[in-house]
Amino acid sequence: MLQFKLVLLGDSSVGKSSIVNRFVKDSFEDLRESTIGAAFLSQTIKLNDNGKEVIVKFEIWDTAGQERYKSLAPMYYRNANAALVVYDITELDSLNKAKTWVEELKNKVGDDNIVIYLVGNKLDVCEKDSSKRLVSLEGAKEYAKEQGLLFIETSAKTGANIKETFQEIGEKLYDIKKTEVNTDLDGNTGEIEISKPSTNDTTSCCS
Amino acid sequence: MESDESYIDNLIPAGMTASTKKDNDGIVQPGLTITKDSPTVSINLDNTIVSQRLTPSSSSSDVLEEGSSFMGSMHMNPRQFSTDNGMNIITNDITGENENDIDDQSDLVDQLAQSLYSYAATTRNYPKPIISNEVPNVFQETQDSDELNKQDKNFFILSSAGKPIFSMNGEDNQITSYMGIIHTIVNYFQLNNPNNEIKTIILPPKNQKFVFLNKNPIVLMVTSTRGESVNELASQLDFLYSYILSSLSERQLSRLFGKRSNTDLRNFLEVTDFENLDRLCQVITYEFYPELILNSLQCMMVSKTLRNKLHEIMSTQLVKESKFLPRGTLLYGMIVSASLNRLISLIRPKGHSLHTTDLQLLFSLIQNQFSNMNENQELWVPICFPKFNANGFLYSYIKFLPCKNYEHNKNVLILISGQKDSFFKLKLFADKLWNKIVDENLKSKIFDIGQGYKVTDVPAPLVHHFIYKAKKYVQFTMPDLEYHQSEEDSDGNPSFQNAKFEYAKKLRTYYQQLHDCITSEGGRQLNKSILNFIRWELKSNVGATASFQKEDVNLMGLVWVTKNFELYLICNNGITDKNIIFKSARKIVSWCKKNESKLFIQDGAVF
Numbered sequence A: 001m002l003q004f005k006l007v008l009l010g011d012s013s014v015g016k017s018s019i020v021n022r023f024v025k026d027s028f029e030d031l032r033e034s035t036i037g038a039a040f041l042s043q044t045i046k047l048n049d050n051g052k053e054v055i056v057k058f059e060i061w062d063t064a065g066q067e068r069y070k071s072l073a074p075m076y077y078r079n080a081n082a083a084l085v086v087y088d089i090t091e092l093d094s095l096n097k098a099k100t101w102v103e104e105l106k107n108k109v110g111d112d113n114i115v116i117y118l119v120g121n122k123l124d125v126c127e128k129d130s131s132k133r134l135v136s137l138e139g140a141k142e143y144a145k146e147q148g149l150l151f152i153e154t155s156a157k158t159g160a161n162i163k164e165t166f167q168e169i170g171e172k173l174y175d176i177k178k179t180e181v182n183t184d185l186d187g188n189t190g191e192i193e194i195s196k197p198s199t200n201d202t203t204s205c206c207s
Numbered sequence B: 001m002e003s004d005e006s007y008i009d010n011l012i013p014a015g016m017t018a019s020t021k022k023d024n025d026g027i028v029q030p031g032l033t034i035t036k037d038s039p040t041v042s043i044n045l046d047n048t049i050v051s052q053r054l055t056p057s058s059s060s061s062d063v064l065e066e067g068s069s070f071m072g073s074m075h076m077n078p079r080q081f082s083t084d085n086g087m088n089i090i091t092n093d094i095t096g097e098n099e100n101d102i103d104d105q106s107d108l109v110d111q112l113a114q115s116l117y118s119y120a121a122t123t124r125n126y127p128k129p130i131i132s133n134e135v136p137n138v139f140q141e142t143q144d145s146d147e148l149n150k151q152d153k154n155f156f157i158l159s160s161a162g163k164p165i166f167s168m169n170g171e172d173n174q175i176t177s178y179m180g181i182i183h184t185i186v187n188y189f190q191l192n193n194p195n196n197e198i199k200t201i202i203l204p205p206k207n208q209k210f211v212f213l214n215k216n217p218i219v220l221m222v223t224s225t226r227g228e229s230v231n232e233l234a235s236q237l238d239f240l241y242s243y244i245l246s247s248l249s250e251r252q253l254s255r256l257f258g259k260r261s262n263t264d265l266r267n268f269l270e271v272t273d274f275e276n277l278d279r280l281c282q283v284i285t286y287e288f289y290p291e292l293i294l295n296s297l298q299c300m301m302v303s304k305t306l307r308n309k310l311h312e313i314m315s316t317q318l319v320k321e322s323k324f325l326p327r328g329t330l331l332y333g334m335i336v337s338a339s340l341n342r343l344i345s346l347i348r349p350k351g352h353s354l355h356t357t358d359l360q361l362l363f364s365l366i367q368n369q370f371s372n373m374n375e376n377q378e379l380w381v382p383i384c385f386p387k388f389n390a391n392g393f394l395y396s397y398i399k400f401l402p403c404k405n406y407e408h409n410k411n412v413l414i415l416i417s418g419q420k421d422s423f424f425k426l427k428l429f430a431d432k433l434w435n436k437i438v439d440e441n442l443k444s445k446i447f448d449i450g451q452g453y454k455v456t457d458v459p460a461p462l463v464h465h466f467i468y469k470a471k472k473y474v475q476f477t478m479p480d481l482e483y484h485q486s487e488e489d490s491d492g493n494p495s496f497q498n499a500k501f502e503y504a505k506k507l508r509t510y511y512q513q514l515h516d517c518i519t520s521e522g523g524r525q526l527n528k529s530i531l532n533f534i535r536w537e538l539k540s541n542v543g544a545t546a547s548f549q550k551e552d553v554n555l556m557g558l559v560w561v562t563k564n565f566e567l568y569l570i571c572n573n574g575i576t577d578k579n580i581i582f583k584s585a586r587k588i589v590s591w592c593k594k595n596e597s598k599l600f601i602q603d604g605a606v607f
């Protein structure tokens, strides 16, 4: 089975754990404890490769947004295939924090090695009351485009765009993997044999 | 790692004993006659703490009200009685009996025990006994108009420069002035007597205690009128201080204050820190948490075969995986009931131990911080274990095991390492361990863990509740607390929590006093072996306005300490025959010894 490593980064209380929880358990809690340290989860999704079903396993690091744990972050993003940099669209500061994460990822990992997805969360709040929005859709989109990031707005509460986001990441990483393998095989476009042992070793999979 | 014979080491934090000794000056000396110079002498004293006659005027309040009253002018430390407020203190009747003298009881006593009203007896007849919080309360509460003064207890944490960091109760503006006063007092004593820091102030009218813990760059203070001993309050402060270290480490703390002494530490503490501090204060103030005064941990009652099997699997798995898990990667491992704060099993290196305080902090962190975790998640949490190494962090792999009734009971596997990047190694080990557990058909057994035992399961008649500490293991055991919901519940009010707190309050106070009478001012046990009885008395009068007659309180407690164990017990109301009580005490001791392998982790999986 194909495995991809994801990491969620972003300021405290922007909704990282809620997003993961929506994705993994399809549920939401209004009262959620701030993450301390980091939480590791895994979840599989199905992709469709020209009619063929492909199962992809995500190994997800849901990191703590609290300042105290910032220095541990490299441990989690170092081997990641994709990063979800999350901000809260009702908190202007959280976008600035997200930008520093993007910068750090680019400096320490390099865009070539990691897919970065900028995620503006808590869409439901602004749908209810548009005055709550403090980060404009256009502004964030513009920034994402400049930086070459994928971008979306989500709500962990309603589930809006959550599954889709992970699905898209899966497809994207699968495509990257496919081209890598194809070029490795010197242009051979035949069936891709991907049989990775399903270990949790840090060195396994696409790192 | 500290090496110690026992795997959970029980040392009183360095500096604490020495420092609390200094505070003797201002404190009333023990009024009990206890022979300190002959350490093996057993003492048998009947010490009645409260003997009070309720006046008809107050008898209109119902039993529940009475029970809910707790503190006040009543001086709960047996050494500090006063006789104001109509209270008579009946003093010690030291019989000097040796514990062996009571060894064999006559048949008469047996018969007597059978014929007396007994909790054990009643339960045979009634499927749902109305008991437990039938144990009356003798502690009274006073009212104060000032919001903050209404609180009978408060914790303050501030920087040595006087900047507020945390307080349990009170608004910011109120607190700031308090903090100023604390700062001034601490500094005053420091300036005038640099070698002898302020430790304790006791204000006689309410027996209000102020206990200080100066841990430059921060200062902690607790004030209480609840009657705890100075030692107990000091250990509570140390617990809070240890929490701060567990979060920041001592090195980081001094670095933060190194730059500027007027650092505002609140900027460096996270929301979760304040939540955890609040929670710890709640637990030590309102809940029944004997872990602290006993300086030991509670273990889950698990069958010997299951415990041995688990330890065997852990040991063999560790040997098997040594390729993936190089020696030194795993420092310490355990399975814990997170909701009950109790150990189920243990993996530890030979001759090494973690301090009980460190484990208590870890358990309460898991209990407080991960309530919405589930078995899908695995956590990797850096924690400083202050008694192990106050300057560094260890990393805890935490996995919630599948179990029945997830809301109420969570069993957790914890693996601790000193290496911050060893998550996947530990995870691999944990996965293999779990697979093995499943293979051996132990999954459902672990799933079912969560049952304690009731006092009626112990063949010791007339005992309401007890705590037995096995010194060798630094662990204690006690029957589940049983409290029934109070009357208001019929209205659908959630007074369950109240009933629980009421009951916890009573038990806590009785046990505090029992513990107190075997402990010196310096926090040391008075003798190697001790046998004490305490009696609490409260006479009720049928007043003109009384709707029904209240039960007289005539309650006996026993504390029995030997080289191997400590036993604290509270009898059913009205049981005052010391011979009978002691007989039950001996039955408890032999029951605990017989069930030692179920009640305690004796060795764990040692590697």
Ligand SMILES: Nc1nc2c(ncn2[C@@H]2O[C@H](COP(=O)(O)OP(=O)(O)OP(=O)(O)O)[C@@H](O)[C@H]2O)c(=O)[nH]1
Pocket: A010, A011, A012, A013, A014, A015, A016, A017, A018, A019, A029, A030, A031, A032, A033, A034, A035, A036, A063, A064, A065, A066, A121, A122, A123, A124, A125, A154, A155, A156, A157, A158
């Ligand atoms: N209305 C709304 N609330 C949300 C949404 N996502 C998260 N929340 C709430 O925001 C709070 C914080 O969410 P978390 O998921 O704990 O945030 P986090 O990013 O994991 O925070 P840290 O663990 O501290 O880094 C919680 O109370 C959630 O219930 C959302 O999409 N809409």
Ligand SMILES: [Mg+2]
Pocket: A016, A017, A018, A033, A034, A035, A062, A063, A064, A065
């Ligand atoms: Mg989180």
